[in-house]
Every structure is written in structure tokens, then in C-alpha cells.
Amino acid sequence: MAQSTHYIIIDDNEIDIFIATKMIELSFPNAHIITFNNASDALEMVKKNPFKKPAIMLVDINMPLMNGFQFMEEFEKLSDETKSLFIPYFLTSSINESDVAFAKTFKTIRKYINKPLTSSCILDL
Amino acid sequence: MQKEKIKILYIDDEIENLLGFKASFRFRYDIFTASNSTEALSILEQNPQISIIISDQRMPEKSGVEIFEEVFIAFPLPVRILMTGFSDVEAVIEAINRGHVFRYVKKPWDEEDIILAIEEAYKYYITNSLLSIKNDELKRAYAELDKFSYSVVHDLRGPIMSIRGAIELLNSEDDIEAIRSMLFLISVSAQKLDEFIDSIHEHYKINRGDLTIEKIDFIKLIEDLKSVYSVSTIVNNIKFIAHLDEPYEFRSDLMSLRLILNNLLSNAFKYQNKSNLNKWVELNIVVEKDKVRITVKDNGIGINENYLNQIFNMFYRATSEEFGSGFGLYNVKEVLKKIDGEINVKSKLDEGTEFEVIIPSKK
Numbered sequence: 001m002a003q004s005t006h007y008i009i010i011d012d013n014e015i016d017i018f019i020a021t022k023m024i025e026l027s028f029p030n031a032h033i034i035t036f037n038n039a040s041d042a043l044e045m046v047k048k049n050p051f052k053k054p055a056i057m058l059v060d061i062n063m064p065l066m067n068g069f070q071f072m073e074e075f076e077k078l079s080d081e082t083k084s085l086f087i088p089y090f091l092t093s094s095i096n097e098s099d100v101a102f103a104k105t106f107k108t109i110r111k112y113i114n115k116p117l118t119s120s121c122i123l124d125l
Numbered sequence: 126m127q128k129e130k131i132k133i134l135y136i137d138d139e140i141e142n143l144l145g146f147k148a149s150f151r152f153r154y155d156i157f158t159a160s161n162s163t164e165a166l167s168i169l170e171q172n173p174q175i176s177i178i179i180s181d182q183r184m185p186e187k188s189g190v191e192i193f194e195e196v197f198i199a200f201p202l203p204v205r206i207l208m209t210g211f212s213d214v215e216a217v218i219e220a221i222n223r224g225h226v227f228r229y230v231k232k233p234w235d236e237e238d239i240i241l242a243i244e245e246a247y248k249y250y251i252t253n254s255l256l257s258i259k260n261d262e263l264k265r266a267y268a269e270l271d272k273f274s275y276s277v278v279h280d281l282r283g284p285i286m287s288i289r290g291a292i293e294l295l296n297s298e299d300d301i302e303a304i305r306s307m308l309f310l311i312s313v314s315a316q317k318l319d320e321f322i323d324s325i326h327e328h329y330k331i332n333r334g335d336l337t338i339e340k341i342d343f344i345k346l347i348e349d350l351k352s353v354y355s356v357s358t359i360v361n362n363i364k365f366i367a368h369l370d371e372p373y374e375f376r377s378d379l380m381s382l383r384l385i386l387n388n389l390l391s392n393a394f395k396y397q398n399k400s401n402l403n404k405w406v407e408l409n410i411v412v413e414k415d416k417v418r419i420t421v422k423d424n425g426i427g428i429n430e431n432y433l434n435q436i437f438n439m440f441y442r443a444t445s446e447e448f449g450s451g452f453g454l455y456n457v458k459e460v461l462k463k464i465d466g467e468i469n470v471k472s473k474l475d476e477g478t479e480f481e482v483i484i485p486s487k488k
Binding site for chain 1: 275278286287297310432442
């Protein structure tokens with residue numbers, strides 16, 4: 001797969017955002033990374049389509065107010081043109097079977113990744 | 126020891142029988158009487174403690190079995206005893222199958238027979254109602270456990286994954302400053318883990334712990350709280366104001382009180398608006414006759430109105446600012462249940478939050 005250089009990280013935990021950012025920068029020092037600590041701000045940004053190129057989107061699941069599933073439900077309602085500019089992945093510490101099963105019901109989700117994010121994992125995105 | 130009398134409802138269409146029954150057993154039992162099903166239902170409605178229903182079978186409007194059947198829908202718990210003068214086999218079979226009848230007693234009654242039937246029925250009632258109470262408790266415990274195991278996986282695993290992520294980063298880092306900042310992240314995550322384990326421990330202490338009722342020394346309690354939050358007061362520049370008005374003595378469980386105040390105050394200190402230059406937290410304790418009224422007020426970030434009714438739920442978090450376990454206010458509510466207190470909340474986004482707790486004084 002052609003490696004995108006644009007990344008969006010959505011996670012309520014600042015530490016995990018920091019780790020993911022650093023990890024990506026280690027593999028791709030020139031990556032463009034935008035981070036959000038809540039899903040509703042992220043959704044507003046996604047609707048505005050900031051990048052010309054497709055962006056990899058890492059979505060945490062367990063977040064207060066709007067969780068990753070609710071975010072993806074809203075995301076999948078957007079136009080095909082908008083959706084084609086984002087490549088969403090779930091990035092979560094949840095190993096609950098019900099979460100894994102529910103994650104599979106989202107058509108646009110590429111993969112369910114368990115934290116912590118590793119460099120080999122980033123190269124696979 | 127004075128035992129509370131067993132409460133019995135006796136249904137018969139003949140007034141003499143009602144009076145006779147009451148006269149024979151009123152010293153031993155608490156007797157209620159009804160001459161038809163409407164009366165029976167309204168008595169059961171008003172006296173939920175009634176544990177045994179005895180009814181005559183042959184009555185003009187409805188038979189005893191029919192009345193039992195009707196009453197069973199709304200009041201399934203009381204144990205039923207049927208009484209009849211006719212050795213009517215049909216009626217007996219019907220009584221057992223349709224009327225959920227526990228015993229069958231011949232009429233005219235023999236006092237000993239009735240007492241024996243009542244004692245047996247009461248034992249059956251106690252076992253059954255204990256079972257249904259335990260069953261409800263068990264259902265609740267299971268539902269809580271499900272929620273709990275889900276959240277434990279996330280809340281315990283989350284910080285561990287952060288630590289593993291930071292260690293992964295450390296492996297490819299040579300700069301000592303960067304290494305230090307990652308070690309700091311590791312220690313923050315470890316602290317989160319520790320806080321979460323503390324709140325689980327607190328939760329189980331509430332459920333299992335016994336109350337020790339004593340006179341509460343509010344002056345000492347406020348001093349303790351001031352010293353706990355003194356660091357936060359200085360480091361984050363938050364003014365802590367405490368008022369005490371104590372014209373009466375107040376008795377309750379000190380540990381419960383501490384848990385409530387600690388949770389409310391730590392929230393008030395935590396959810397502050399960082400850019401505000403005049404941050405404050407106010408604690409008011411007013412002891413009234415027979416109760417205490419405590420308010421914890423702040424001018425912090427506030428809570429969105431739409432989420433106010435959910436904040437006392439287990440694991441609910443109404444903000445992504447700051448780390449929270451979603452356990453604190455749930456624990457507060459649970460402990461208030463134990464000491465018969467109540468809690469109210471008023472909040473406005475970006476203006477602040479006010480919690481009011483009212484706790485009755487114990488003997």
C-alpha cells in the first residue's frame with residue numbers, strides 16, 4: 001500500500017496521543033500529524049476536509065461523551081468523496097470481544113489495532 | 126424478646142366467621158379481614174407486610190380459588206391457605222393448580238390445625254421472600270460485574286498500554302531530556318493505575334464495610350481536608366474557602382463523610398478552568414437540628430446540562446478534560462444510600478458546579 005504522510009489521531013488520553021505521534025515521527029520524520037482529544041472536534045474537522053491527500057485516521061474506542069464507535073457511525077454517513085480521503089483504523093486498549101465484534105461492523109475500518117502502537121505496526125498501515 | 130406478630134388476611138363472606146376468626150387468633154397474630162376480593166385487594170395494597178392469606182372457598186360472588194387467582198397477579202408473595210366445609214375434591218385440585226394454595230384446612234376449623242398451617246406457611250413465606258430478595262441482589266450484582274469487568278479491562282489495561290508504548294519509544298531514544306519526559310509519562314500512567322485501584326478498593330469498602338456512628342468533629346475534618354488540598358491550592362493557585370456553622374451536635378459515620386467530601390472536593394479542584402486567574406472552591410457545612418447540609422461549590426468548567434442526570438452512574442465521564450475513573454460520584458451515591466443521605470447538583474458549563482449533600486444525624 002502506498003504510504004500516506006498525513007495522520008489524524010483521535011484519543012482522549014494525551015499520553016497515548018504523544019506516544020502515537022512520536023512513533024509515527026520515528027518512522028516518517030516528515031509526517032503531517034493532527035491530533036484530537038475528543039471525537040466531536042475531530043468530526044468537525046473531518047467534515048471540512050483539510051487535506052488534499054488521503055489521511056490515515058487512528059481512532060480510540062473508549063472515549064467520554066462521543067466514543068470511537070459513535071464517531072465512526074457519523075463518519076460513515078458522510079459523502080463518498082469525503083470518506084475516500086480518510087483511511088480509518090481503530091487503535092484501542094480494549095480487548096473485549098464485544099468491542100472487537102462491533103468494530104467489524106464498520107465497512108470503512110481497515111483494521112482493529114491493539115495498543116501500544118509499534119513501529120512495525122505503523123509501517124503496515 | 127418481643128417478636129413482631131405475623132400479619133394475616135382472612136377472607137370470608139359471613140361476618141360471624143370473620144369475627145370468630147379474629148376473636149380466636151387476634152392475640153397470637155395480626156388479623157385483617159375482608160368479605161370480598163375488592164376489599165382484599167385494597168387491604169393488601171395498604172399492608173404490604175401481610176404474609177398469609179386465608180380464604181373460605183364457598184362464597185356467593187367468587188370462590189376462594191378465584192379470589193386467590195385474582196390476588197396472585199398483583200401480590201404473588203403472600204402464602205395462601207384455603208378453608209372449606211365441603212370435602213370437595215374438585216375444589217382441592219383447582220386450588221392447588223390455579224390458586225397457588227399452600228395448605229388446605231377443613232371447616233369448622235380446629236384451632237391447632239390453623240396454627241400449624243399458619244406456622245408452616247410463614248416459614249415458607251420467609252424462605253421465599255428471602256430468596257426473591259437475594260435473587261434481586263444477585264441480578265444487580267451480576268449486572269454490575271459485567272459493567273465492571275468491561276471497564277476494568279479498559280481502565281486497567283489503558284495505562285499499562287501507555288507504559289508499554291512509552292517503553293517502546295525509550296528504546297529508540299538517546300536524548301536524555303526526551304528520555305526524562307517519557308519516564309514522566311510512565312509515572313503519570315502508573316499513578317492513574319494506582320488511583321483506579323484505590324477507587325475500586327473504596328467501592329468494595331462501601332459495600333462491605335460497617336458503619337461506626339460517632340460525634341463528628343467538623344473542625345478537625347476541615348483542617349484535614351485543608352491540608353490534603355494545600356498542595357493543589359498552592360500549585361494550581363486555587364483558593365479554598367471553608368465555612369462551618371455548628372450550633373448542634375451531628376452524629377454519623379466519619380469514614381463515609383470523608384469519602385463523600387474527598388470525592389466532591391477532588392472533583393472541584395480537578396475540573397477547574399485553567400485559564401481562570403481567580404479559581405476557587407468553597408466548602409460550606411451547616412449543622413441543623415437532626416441533619417447536616419454540606420455544599421461544595423466551584424467556579425470551574427461546569428457540567429453540560431444534558432449529562433447531569435448521568436454523572437452518578439458507574440463509569441460515566443462527562444468530560445475528556447483530565448483523567449477520571451468514572452467511579453467517584455458513583456461511590457458517593459452508594460455511600461449516601463448507606464447513611465440515608467441525599468445529593469443534588471446544579472451546574473452551568475464554564476461557570477461552575479455546586480453539589481449539595483444532606484445527611485441525617487444518627488442516634
